[in-house]
Amino acid sequence: xxxxxxxRDALLGAGAPLFYEEPLTIVRGxxxxxxxxxxxxxxxxxxxxxxxxxxxxxxxxxxxxxAGTLNxxxxxxxxxxxxxxxxxxxxxxxxxxxxxxxxxxxxxxxxALLMARAATGNRGILCxxxxxxxxxxxxxxxxxxxxxxxxxxxxxxPFPQTYRPxxxxxxxxxxxxxCLDEMRRAIDDFACNGIALAGMLxxxxxxxxxxxxxxxxxxxxxxxxxxxxxxxxxxxxxQAGFCRTGRxxxxxxxxxxxxxxxxxxxxxxxxxxxxxxxxxxxxxxxxRRSRYFNTFASSPLQAAVGSAVLDVIESDGLRxxxxxxxxxxxxxxxxxxxxxxxxAEVRGHGLFLGVEWVSDRKAKTADVEGVVAVVxxxxxxxxxxxxxxxxxxxxxIRPPLCFGREHAxxxxxxxxxxxxxxxxxx
Amino acid sequence: xxxxxxxRDALLGAGAPLFYEEPLTIVRGxxxxxxxxxxxxxxxxxxxxxxxxxxxxxxxxxxxxxAGTLNxxxxxxxxxxxxxxxxxxxxxxxxxxxxxxxxxxxxxxxxALLMARAATGNRGILCxxxxxxxxxxxxxxxxxxxxxxxxxxxxxxPFPQTYRPxxxxxxxxxxxxxCLDEMRRAIDDFACNGIALAGMLxxxxxxxxxxxxxxxxxxxxxxxxxxxxxxxxxxxxxQAGFCRTGRxxxxxxxxxxxxxxxxxxxxxxxxxxxxxxxxxxxxxxxxRRSRYFNTFASSPLQAAVGSAVLDVIESDGLRxxxxxxxxxxxxxxxxxxxxxxxxAEVRGHGLFLGVEWVSDRKAKTADVEGVVAVVxxxxxxxxxxxxxxxxxxxxxIRPPLCFGREHAxxxxxxxxxxxxxxxxxx
Numbered sequence: 001x002x003x004x005x006x007x008r009d010a011l012l013g014a015g016a017p018l019f020y021e022e023p024l025t026i027v028r029g030x031x032x033x034x035x036x037x038x039x040x041x042x043x044x045x046x047x048x049x050x051x052x053x054x055x056x057x058x059x060x061x062x063x064x065x066x067a068g069t070l071n072x073x074x075x076x077x078x079x080x081x082x083x084x085x086x087x088x089x090x091x092x093x094x095x096x097x098x099x100x101x102x103x104x105x106x107x108x109x110x111x112a113l114l115m116a117r118a119a120t121g122n123r124g125i126l127c128x129x130x131x132x133x134x135x136x137x138x139x140x141x142x143x144x145x146x147x148x149x150x151x152x153x154x155x156x157x158p159f160p161q162t163y164r165p166x167x168x169x170x171x172x173x174x175x176x177x178x179c180l181d182e183m184r185r186a187i188d189d190f191a192c193n194g195i196a197l198a199g200m201l202x203x204x205x206x207x208x209x210x211x212x213x214x215x216x217x218x219x220x221x222x223x224x225x226x227x228x229x230x231x232x233x234x235x236x237x238x239q240a241g242f243c244r245t246g247r248x249x250x251x252x253x254x255x256x257x258x259x260x261x262x263x264x265x266x267x268x269x270x271x272x273x274x275x276x277x278x279x280x281x282x283x284x285x286x287x288r289r290s291r292y293f294n295t296f297a298s299s300p301l302q303a304a305v306g307s308a309v310l311d312v313i314e315s316d317g318l319r320x321x322x323x324x325x326x327x328x329x330x331x332x333x334x335x336x337x338x339x340x341x342x343x344a345e346v347r348g349h350g351l352f353l354g355v356e357w358v359s360d361r362k363a364k365t366a367d368v369e370g371v372v373a374v375v376x377x378x379x380x381x382x383x384x385x386x387x388x389x390x391x392x393x394x395x396x397i398r399p400p401l402c403f404g405r406e407h408a409x410x411x412x413x414x415x416x417x418x419x420x421x422x423x424x425x426x
Numbered sequence: 427x428x429x430x431x432x433x434r435d436a437l438l439g440a441g442a443p444l445f446y447e448e449p450l451t452i453v454r455g456x457x458x459x460x461x462x463x464x465x466x467x468x469x470x471x472x473x474x475x476x477x478x479x480x481x482x483x484x485x486x487x488x489x490x491x492x493a494g495t496l497n498x499x500x501x502x503x504x505x506x507x508x509x510x511x512x513x514x515x516x517x518x519x520x521x522x523x524x525x526x527x528x529x530x531x532x533x534x535x536x537x538a539l540l541m542a543r544a545a546t547g548n549r550g551i552l553c554x555x556x557x558x559x560x561x562x563x564x565x566x567x568x569x570x571x572x573x574x575x576x577x578x579x580x581x582x583x584p585f586p587q588t589y590r591p592x593x594x595x596x597x598x599x600x601x602x603x604x605c606l607d608e609m610r611r612a613i614d615d616f617a618c619n620g621i622a623l624a625g626m627l628x629x630x631x632x633x634x635x636x637x638x639x640x641x642x643x644x645x646x647x648x649x650x651x652x653x654x655x656x657x658x659x660x661x662x663x664x665q666a667g668f669c670r671t672g673r674x675x676x677x678x679x680x681x682x683x684x685x686x687x688x689x690x691x692x693x694x695x696x697x698x699x700x701x702x703x704x705x706x707x708x709x710x711x712x713x714r715r716s717r718y719f720n721t722f723a724s725s726p727l728q729a730a731v732g733s734a735v736l737d738v739i740e741s742d743g744l745r746x747x748x749x750x751x752x753x754x755x756x757x758x759x760x761x762x763x764x765x766x767x768x769x770a771e772v773r774g775h776g777l778f779l780g781v782e783w784v785s786d787r788k789a790k791t792a793d794v795e796g797v798v799a800v801v802x803x804x805x806x807x808x809x810x811x812x813x814x815x816x817x818x819x820x821x822x823i824r825p826p827l828c829f830g831r832e833h834a835x836x837x838x839x840x841x842x843x844x845x846x847x848x849x850x851x852x
Contacts, residue, residue, distance in 0.1 A: 004508070010523070011512060012507075012524060013524045013713040015710065015713035017500075017501050017717060019502060026496065028495055064486060067485075068481050068486045069453075070452065070453060070455045071476070072452060072455060072476070072696070077434065077444070077449050078453070085437040086437060098437060098439045102530075103529045103530050103533075104720065107533070107561075110561070113563065136533070136536045136565075137539065137562070264721070270725070271493075283438070291441070292442075295690070296696070301696060
């Protein structure tokens, strides 16, 4: 392995990110399982991209069949691309009627920013202070967007949460109002610098922020605040979408209707595909202004693979599995939480769960070292998780959607064992 | 077809770009051929992405085999990704030793800009005034970068060419010096606005500019000017790379060594892959500063497909075919050019040829309508080409690399027929 790491440092540059204290060499995947070079099996509880399972035969077959028939850019007509757009749009709110395809989540969010700015004629973009929406220069400006200069076209608000509220002791509707006030303040600050609001871009479940419980009704009211200021509300469904939460979309789960939705990661089970959906008016305006073209996107290959993923989610009953297995797994974690001091909060939706890890429940002291120890021990026991969140102290559990009750039970056993080994009451 | 177009306007938005006066519905590809829904066969003389041929069985097989085995992100170790990086780097100049993978040409150019800026600590980017390097907000600023405000971090120079030189009648080394002066002027203008040079980004063969003949030695001397100003020279090989010119890279063909190279389009024969190569120092600095991660990139799937493409280029002898068939096709076009008034210049490299189309050779009046008529007639005869260039008046011929002598001969017959139909001396 030292050899592989040295080769990797030489060929890909030092510092290309790697998981785990002792990195894994993964050579095969099947369903919820990943296998290392020695044939050891791991239950994948991290990867949302292979949403219908690693190496799903129907997705692989659709890919091979289409690649062996035609894969070409979108300046010719092809019914497959239209059938896929229709199928994807059918699963969305009725106000979202047209689609733009791209290849990565970054590219989808680039399109969303261009679209919001083209439609409003404004430049200002609002986000949270602990977000990540992609790696390009412009979308990268949304990454942990703090201490921005006055002339910046971005502003952030402290991400809404009930666990560490904006003002100690405040909760309920009062906290919601405080959070909305932060938005209004940011919009005013834009105005003072001559910048009008183009839109707000957020993940509906605030995944990178750490899956916080959100003050009640915040998202729907945030949409109103954005609309009042002349902006558009953009939901980044790159993590929340495709049944991850037990609903098709995070915005359904959180009870609001966005103007623009971006999708990525699980959309192609690993094939680079991303998409943006919005009203036809918004998409038309975007097309007219940008003449957007993406060589690899809207291709017959993207369409065939994306379409197969939608079919498998439905035929394999994965949404129902997310609801049922997710609830079962959550109950198991909550049982540990009652007695295990560092597990301050079990949160999340469907098969995307987070555990806030602290060294002191009262002081709410984030314990990154503690959660990293758990993650590495779980890996040793054959379960792949990670840590995430604004403070990196949240245990992140996000398995493929085909993760079943038997995997949850095996995980809960290993989790209890881990807690006991670390000296916690498990 | 009207049905398909209406559906497309509804689902993908009005104005998603389409080729030809009467668009084509393409449903199958094989080698250099594309087939429409009625089974009609076209010789593809436009598509550079399927470089080893449409639906190449070895590429499809590599894709299916890897997708059926493992396709996962790059935070686990995987030897396939390293083998591919090595194989790709082996084909580059020895100073280019490390690679960053992404999914699209846009993303590769985003990485290149971030890398040049991270390494130099400077912000200014120089390009030509008729370039296209991608569709993101930042890289999009390079698109026909003209009339930029003083505070812009971009400047452009009139693209170097011998056909419409900067000053009438000037040629040879004198013209080269004039073009280099334009660069120095732009760099000075940056300096006057407190912006230091981070780099210059150009396509080595100026493909979007219209494949002009370039003043002799310009590229190598441009590298010197950029280095003297403290910047890095970035070659966008998205169109020029992978043997398109008869050499592996456009920079070899044009006789210079860039600091950073970006690749895309043909790299995966249609699978979304892109790459950036540079010295290990540059890549390390980029990794350290950006913690760059791209979900779909550096994956076993990208590696397997990219690797198969490199293998097929070599085992099918495609570079040699490019040199030989390209020269044959060019000679055929040059023969028409002698007597056909609108064909002012036949240019290009290998299997990427351009014909400057004018209504008046003396006045050099660009004839867009004329070249569009040729393109549409050629389509009617079963040959797919397009028009391109800064003035859109260049006939663009860029077939898959497996385009053979027999296809060239058939095309030349159809081309002659087209010229005669349009009343030119063919």
